[in-house]
Amino acid sequence: MMLFAALNSHSQGKESSIEVRGVAKIDREIDSYLVDFAIATEYGEGEGKKTFEDLNNAFLAKAKAAGFEESRFKEDKMGYQALQYYREGSLYTFETRNKEELLKVVKLANGVVVTIVSTRLKYKPVKDSEKLYAAAFSDSKEKAADIAKAINKKLGAAITVTDLTSPESVSEENFYYKPVTDQYYYLSVKFLIE
Secondary structure, eight states, rough: OHHHHHHHHHHHSSEEEEEEEEEEEEEOOOOEEEEEEEEEEGGGGGEEEEEOOHHHHHHHEEEETTTOOGGGGEEOOHHHHHHOOSSEEEEEEEEEEEEHHHHHHGGOOOSSSEEEEEEEEEOOOOOOHHHHHHHHHHHHHHHHHHHHHHHTTOOOEEEEEEEEEOOOOEEHHHHHHOSSSSSSEEEEEEEEEO
């Protein structure tokens, strides 16, 4: 009986609160475009069973003829292994900030021995994160005020704020180079109500 009374008095002294989620849209600027080319001897039978070295040199020569320096193609042997091709080959990543150059470089792929296996966008860092947090907080406060009014209460002070935003993505897999347009900052805010 005494335990029940202690619990009851504790619950009566507990302050009421509501918790809401506030959001603010993030505008992301594209920093660069990346394209990954795989050169796979596995699919080179149509090339007269050329060696990887011959196929690789032919790709780099074609790139140079198109106006691209070899140094712009970053080789990634481990990335090639992740593709799980069973014969010799390699993966090259090309990065550019210029769409016209991107359209030109993708023509190096022939769809057989040289294929595009991945494309990505790299973003610039988010600007004005303070303004985004302020906007998300304001959104949560508006929602909380509406809820408090609906239950005949007054909105009090914010007592906790939790950032629910996913870590900022530096790059994203994106086959058509179209950025995800709906990216948001999320805050969970708990307000006292009276």
